[in-house]
Amino acid sequence: MLPATKAIPKELLPIYDRPIIEHVVKEAIDGGIREIIFVTRSGKEAIENHFDAHYELEHRLVKKGKNKILEDIVKIIPDYVKISSIRQADALGLGHAILCAKHLINDEAFAVLLPDVLIVDRKNRQKNFSFSHLMKAWNKTGIGQVMVERIDFDDTDKYGIVEMSKKNINEFESAPLKALIEKPEPQNAPSNLALLGRYILPPQLFNFLEDINPGVGGEIQLTDALFKLLTKKSLNAVLTDAHIFDCGNKHGFLAANLLVGMQDPKTRTKIYALMNKLNDDDF
Ligand code: G1P
DSSP states (O other): OTTTTSSSOGGGSEETTEEHHHHHHHHHHHTTOOEEEEEEOTTOHHHHHHTSOOHHHHHHHHHTTOHHHHHHHHTSSOTTOEEEEEEOSSOOOHHHHHHTTHHHHTTSOEEEEOTTEEEEOOTTSOTTHHHHHHHHHHHHHOSEEEEEEEOOGGGGGGSEEEEESSSOOOTTOEEEEEEEEESOOGGGOSOSEEEEEEEEEOTTHHHHHHHOOOOGGGSOOHHHHHHHHHHTTOEEEEEOOSEEEETTSHHHHHHHHHHHHHTSHHHHHHHHHHHHHOOGGGO
16 A cells, blocks of 8 residues: 555545544444554654544634534543553564553453454444354354455455365355465465454463464464364354455555445445546546
């Protein structure tokens, strides 16, 4: 997403009217998460600021009587949700980022949500259905849960790919995993079911993370530690039918903006009107 992210953390790029990280934090809260830990790095302080009070702005909005927008800014997240933030000094991979939070998580189960992935559930489902469902599956089984989506076979080298222990799985069924591999070439991929960046994991995972060697790209890969969890029969996957947008690339980012924008009826009308007006000569 460069040059857009030269000075702005990618997590703060807007999806419609708010930064992507706000959408993802709300997804977690809707699923029942009450403590959020950001693992960031230098230059990303603006993420913390977004969730903090901004007295000067609030004062100005009060003076101008802009109450609706004021309410939106003051109440980004409910008071009962606690946010903390820690630094990952070196970009040594997703597994390493999670290890950085070990001392704050203590000996509890935890969720991992990657902030460049936006999940938009189907219209007929409640808000943030997919993540809430993952939480329910964890609460019911006490077994680690990863969310997966079906992708094009050509794209397997961009994702962690899973193999289920049975051939046909139903959407939203929590089923055991047989294998996991990080970013395989299409000819080596066991399926086209991809890890999409939502995990609920037992504290035991930290032992595996501390034990593994750097994997693909020389990084400490979460997927490699998940594989160890799988060998202990402690890892299930849940297939979602939601729209998944990888906002770390232009197409995903644009598509997410269009879909979220079109959920607002006024914006939807404007987008359709614009599309109808445009013709090939405009490009
Ligand atoms: C990470 C994970 C990968 C997962 C992906 C989802 O990769 O390592 O298993 O499929 O997120 O977005 P990254 O995108 O950080 O390379």
